[in-house]
Amino acid sequence: MAGQIRRRNRARILAAAEQVFAEMGLEGATTQAIADLAGMPKSNILYYFGTKEQIYVALLQEVVRFWHESFSGFGPEDDPALALETYVIEKVRMSFSRPAASRLFAREMLSGGHRLRNYLEGELRQWVDERSQVIREWVAQGRMAPVDPHQLLFTIWAATQTYADFAPQVAAVRGGPPDPAAQEALARSLVDFILRACIPPAQPATPPR
Amino acid sequence: MAGQIRRRNRARILAAAEQVFAEMGLEGATTQAIADLAGMPKSNILYYFGTKEQIYVALLQEVVRFWHESFSGFGPEDDPALALETYVIEKVRMSFSRPAASRLFAREMLSGGHRLRNYLEGELRQWVDERSQVIREWVAQGRMAPVDPHQLLFTIWAATQTYADFAPQVAAVRGGPPDPAAQEALARSLVDFILRACIPPAQPATPPR
């Protein structure tokens, strides 16, 4: 079966295209640049995908599918502090380990997000609705400060993805890109920040009488 | 003096270009689209600016200059809570009132930020260094929780600008773009969030004895 070759080549093209699209955008990227990075002639790229835009769309969908699988979420039975900590740490790590994915998504948002409309209004919205319900329960139970669920999620997404999307700004301000130790320190600092904002200070035990 | 006409036309071109570049990017935008939006023939655009990229660079510099003037910053004599509140509220409002400026900046960051290198490593870095010093003083005085200044600023920038840069995501999750009242509510919620994370709870007055 030569389906092997087909899948291998598709994967190589997608990997190359992710880098090029993330840095140059859909219009700025040339199929030639993708071909060069993938190490194959330009025609092969179009043989596998038809048009440049089809590669772009395939990549976007791969990114959101990957995110959706990686961050299954949290439920009302979880401990709020632990759930938030896990989610934030993993999102920061993803920004440092796969920045191109985050940048690709950011570019699509800046362009209006039309190509992800189904995802945004379907899967993502449902995920957010469920998580918002959990957060509201936690708040009602006094296990969490009275945060607005949407604002919390927007803030977490923005604060974690900024390390991928605005990397040049981060590097300029710090005097260089953060090495792995600095990455962990930034992640830790962000987690502590969010937990202070979300988790009410432990009550001095008021014993029932 | 016909310098009037020149300035008027330059301003019209810049206003049109900001919209087009923000939505399409440098390469995605065509001079024709800018000309159409500005209501003048394509040649006039190039007569005033020479090249498409010069318009783009001029816009970027105008944006950072405008931001720099709008957010002069805060000093050690200020009240931390009030200073943060003012800064965050104004940045959120800017995201809603001039989203194209934020998106333009975001695009440049995604592309590597080379055209803003001088700004990032000069003016911005100096501004951050000064503000970081203030924050460290506040922390040392116990007027602020032990936040990492860089992480705090990155988080504020990301959380405020997300309402411009990721507007399609915000609209999809909320079921529509936020109207002015909802914008204020989101700003308020974000401010409260950041203050909970930054400002230590008022100590139960420990009178000196």
Place this chain on the structure above:
DNA sequence: GTCTATATTTTGATAGAC
């Protein structure tokens, strides 16, 4: 399936009339 050569389109930029 793979690759070279080429057709077609788009678009940034310019020349030159008014």
Place this chain on the structure above:
DNA sequence: GTCTATCAAAATATAGAC
């Protein structure tokens, strides 16, 4: 200063040999 007509370059996409 303004605008029309045009050039030249670049890049997407395809045709067709291998």
